[in-house]
Amino acid sequence: MEKIVTERKEETVYRTRGTVVHGFGRGSTLLGYPTANIETKAFVETMKGAEYGVYFGWARVVVPQKYQGTSTISEEVFKTVLSFGKSVQFGATDDTLEAYIMHNYDGLFYDYELRVVICGYIRPMQAFASVQELIQAIDSDVRHAESSLTDNAALAALQHDASLM
Numbered sequence: 001m002e003k004i005v006t007e008r009k010e011e012t013v014y015r016t017r018g019t020v021v022h023g024f025g026r027g028s029t030l031l032g033y034p035t036a037n038i039e040t041k042a043f044v045e046t047m048k049g050a051e052y053g054v055y056f057g058w059a060r061v062v063v064p065q066k067y068q069g070t071s072t073i074s075e076e077v078f079k080t081v082l083s084f085g086k087s088v089q090f091g092a093t094d095d096t097l098e099a100y101i102m103h104n105y106d107g108l109f110y111d112y113e114l115r116v117v118i119c120g121y122i123r124p125m126q127a128f129a130s131v132q133e134l135i136q137a138i139d140s141d142v143r144h145a146e147s148s149l150t151d152n153a154a155l156a157a158l159q160h161d162a163s164l165m
Contacts, residue, residue, distance in 0.1 A: 011155075014050060014118040015163040016097070018042020020061075020110050023098065030131060033138050035083070035098035036061070036114050043084075043097045052085025052095075054122040056145030059101045060164045062113040073112065077159045078103040081138070081145045082118060088127045102142065117161045120148055 018038040028034035036059075059080035063071045079102040085095055099116060122141050128134040149155050 011120045012050070013158065014046055014055075014057075015116070015161070016043045016046040016118070017113055017115040017163070018097075020112050020114050022110060023096070027098065027100065031135055031138060033081075033100045033135075033142075035100050036109070038097045038099070038114055038116075040095065040097075044095070047084055047095075047097065050084060051121065051124065053083075053124045054141050055082045055084060055118045056080065056120045056122060056141070056148060057082065057116055057118040058149070058159045058161065058164060059099050059114060059116045061101070061105075061109050062115060063109075064112055067112075071109075072106050073109050074103065074105065076103075077164050079145055079149045080116060081122070081141050082116065083125070084118075085125045088125050100138070100142070102146070115164050117158050117164060119155050119158050120145075 016038065019042065020036045021039045023035065023037035057080055058077050060077045061073055061075060063073055063075055080099045081102075082100070083096070083098045086093060087096065099114060122144050128137060149159075
């Protein structure tokens with residue numbers, strides 16, 4: 001964990017990586033924002049002390065050796081919005097780290113490695129009055145991430161972070 005000063009404020013940077021595991025499928029089926037869930041043991045220490053909430057950063061899916069040459073999953077670095085904590089909207093009791101990667105992948109990548117650099121906090125976790133309100137909040141989160149990662153040179157530079165390579 002490190003601190004980075006941007007034009008607006010100081011941000012905490014978290015780096016983690018882990019295997020993509022199955023979640024509940026609500027991101028893609030209910031919300032229109034498919035997420036990659038990182039196995040809990042991969043982020044529990046990295047995110048220790050971090051506030052539950054919605055974050056933004058950079059993500060890269062790494063194709064396992066056994067799929068090299070046959071996988072069509074891109075290994076490029078893409079912008080991401082992440083949810084860390086307990087999903088109060090759906091009554092979850094376990095901590096999760098879920099990444100909505102701003103890219104249309106042409107397949108699933110369960111059991112692939114996901115590397116992330118989390119470089120900014122957007123808002124706390126919260127329950128909404130309806131699923132539609134949640135979707136509107138996610139729309140806003142994505143716009144916030146897009147502009148922050150595009151317009152801020154210090155945050156944009158983190159897409160080249162060694163932990164993603």
